[in-house]
Amino acid sequence: xxxxxxxxxxxxxxxxxxxxxxxxxxxxxxxxxxxxxxxxxxxxxxxxxxxxxxxxxxxxxxxxxxxxxxxxxxxxxxxxxxxxxxxxxxxxxxxxxxxxxxxxxxxxxxxxxxxxxxxxxxxxxxxxxxxxxxxxxxxxxxxxxxxxxxxxxxxxxxxxxxxxxxxxxxxxxxxxxxxxxxxxxxxxxxxxxxxxxxxxxxxxxxxxxxxxxxxxxxxxxxxxxxxxxxxxxxxxxxxxxxxxxxxxxxxxxxxxxxxxxxxxxxxxxxxxxxxxxxxxxxxxxxxxxxxxxxxxxxxxxxxxxxxxxxxxxxxxxxxxxxxxxxxxxxxxxxxxxxxxxxxxxxxxxxxxxxxxxxx
Numbered sequence: 001x002x003x004x005x006x007x008x009x010x011x012x013x014x015x016x017x018x019x020x021x022x023x024x025x026x027x028x029x030x031x032x033x034x035x036x037x038x039x040x041x042x043x044x045x046x047x048x049x050x051x052x053x054x055x056x057x058x059x060x061x062x063x064x065x066x067x068x069x070x071x072x073x074x075x076x077x078x079x080x081x082x083x084x085x086x087x088x089x090x091x092x093x094x095x096x097x098x099x100x101x102x103x104x105x106x107x108x109x110x111x112x113x114x115x116x117x118x119x120x121x122x123x124x125x126x127x128x129x130x131x132x133x134x135x136x137x138x139x140x141x142x143x144x145x146x147x148x149x150x151x152x153x154x155x156x157x158x159x160x161x162x163x164x165x166x167x168x169x170x171x172x173x174x175x176x177x178x179x180x181x182x183x184x185x186x187x188x189x190x191x192x193x194x195x196x197x198x199x200x201x202x203x204x205x206x207x208x209x210x211x212x213x214x215x216x217x218x219x220x221x222x223x224x225x226x227x228x229x230x231x232x233x234x235x236x237x238x239x240x241x242x243x244x245x246x247x248x249x250x251x252x253x254x255x256x257x258x259x260x261x262x263x264x265x266x267x268x269x270x271x272x273x274x275x276x277x278x279x280x281x282x283x284x285x286x287x288x289x290x291x292x293x294x295x296x297x298x299x300x301x302x303x304x305x306x307x308x309x310x311x312x313x314x315x316x317x318x319x320x321x322x323x324x325x326x327x328x329x330x331x332x333x334x335x336x337x338x339x340x341x342x343x344x345x346x347x348x349x350x351x352x353x354x355x356x357x358x359x
Contacts, residue, residue, distance in 0.1 A: 004087075005041050006095045008265060011057070011112050012104040013047035015234040016322060017307025020048050026232055027104060030255055034262040042102075051319035053111035054118070055201035061119025068219040071124030098268045100339060101225055105232035106299035107306075107322050113295060114204070114321055116224065117332055121214040122206035201319075208327035216331050226271040226337035228261050229298045235305040264339040271337045293333055296326040 012027055014020040027044075035042055045060075047053035066074050067084065074081040087093075103112045206214055231254065233247055247254070264270075277297050278289040306322075314320045 002090070002092045004092060004095050006097060006099060007041045007043055008035070008100050008102055010042050010044045010102045010104070011047075011053055011108050012044065013053045013108045013111065014049070015105060015232065015306075016107060016310035017236050018234065020046060022234060023104060023232070026234075030258040031102065031104070031230065031262055034259050034266065038263075038266040040266055047108070047111065049200050050107075051111065051201050051321055053108055054115045054204070054319070054321055057112055057115025058118040058122065058205070061116070062122075062124050065119075065124045065217055065219050070217065070219060098226065098271070100265045100268060101227040102230055102262065102265055103227060104230045105234070106229075106302040108232075109229050109298055110324070110326055111321050112227075113326055113328070114208070114324075116336075117208070117211060117327070117329055118204050118206055120217050120220045120224075120332060121211055121329060122204070124217070126202060127205055208324075211327065211329040214329075220331075220335070222335060223337055224332065224335040226265075226268075226339045228265045228339045230258055230261055231299060232302065233305065234302075236307045240305075260341065261339070263345070264341045267341070267345060268339065269345060270342045271339050274333065274336050274338055293328050294338075295328055295333055295336060 010027065010031065012020075012023045014023055023046075045053060045056050047056065062071070063074070063080060065071065067081075101112075103109050233254065235243055235247075274294040276291045277294050278291055279297055280289055310322055314323075
């Protein structure tokens with residue numbers, strides 16, 4: 001039996017108001033050097049638009065559940081399924097230990113948490129769309145006499161089909177009585193439906209309001225993660241130039257903080273459950289602290305620097321994960337873990353950072 005090496009999964013998405021390039025540059029500059037120095041293998045999950053990371057995170061979990069026997073069996077022609085079968089034939093197993101995830105930025109963290117809940121609490125197969133459900137109901141419904149066309153309508157439709165112009169070709173207008181509407185144009189209606197924008201990803205399989213009543217998957221592990229949320233300071237706008245200059249001149253502090261978090265994930269020597277933190281309710285006039293889950297406040301300070309367009313109302317086919325609050329279910333939140341450095345690792349890092357003078 002051969003075992004695959006340990007692999008970290010990196011989640012990154014384009015920040016609000018910007019493209020994916022800035023997120024990639026942040027990864028290559030601050031995260032990748034530590035992974036390369038530690039000879040770590042990693043897999044990257046990218047999102048170009050809002051909701052991409054949410055869908056990919058949930059789909060990875062649903063694929064794992066289908067392999068475990070839930071829902072419909074995996075597609076025989078699926079590349080991931082074929083790869084898994086090949087590994088089973090050669091006796092190659094996955095790494096039996098702590099793997100871990102790295103989530104870069106608050107916006108990605110929100111999608112990651114929602115994807116976890118959707119994957120483990122939602123159905124393993126896609127629910128039927130409203131159009132499919134309506135068609136099924138219409139097919140099951142017995143025919144009604146009122147739905148049948150009358151003799152007069154049938155004669156008008158027959159005249160419209162047989163009407164021809166002077167050249168002998170079918171006419172484009174219906175030859176009904178004066179005042180009758182023209183024949184419908186299904187081609188134009190189909191063209192309008194095609195021009196209607198469609199969502200980039202399927203809608204979530206479960207709504208956050210249904211988390212409490214949803215049944216937890218039997219394949220859910222006792223420990224999810226561990227995971228580390230990596231800082232991703234990102235601000236746009238000409239008026240914010242002084243802030244951007246200050247961050248550029250003090251980026252060594254960001255490198256130290258990100259390097260410390262990535263090192264904790266690489267070493268995987270210690271991890272703990274998420275706890276509760278105290279925060280003030282901004283909607284309330286009083287400044288009384290409220291205890292909330294730690295996951296809901298991870299990197300929350302980054303939202304103040306988001307570009308203003310992120311707070312604009314979304315269109316019908318667009319998601320609004322970044323505007324929503326982090327909704328948690330206790331069954332999932334209690335299983336989540338976070339990496340942390342041990343005291344021995346901290347002391348060793350400080351000793352390595354001490355300047356050494358050679359006489």
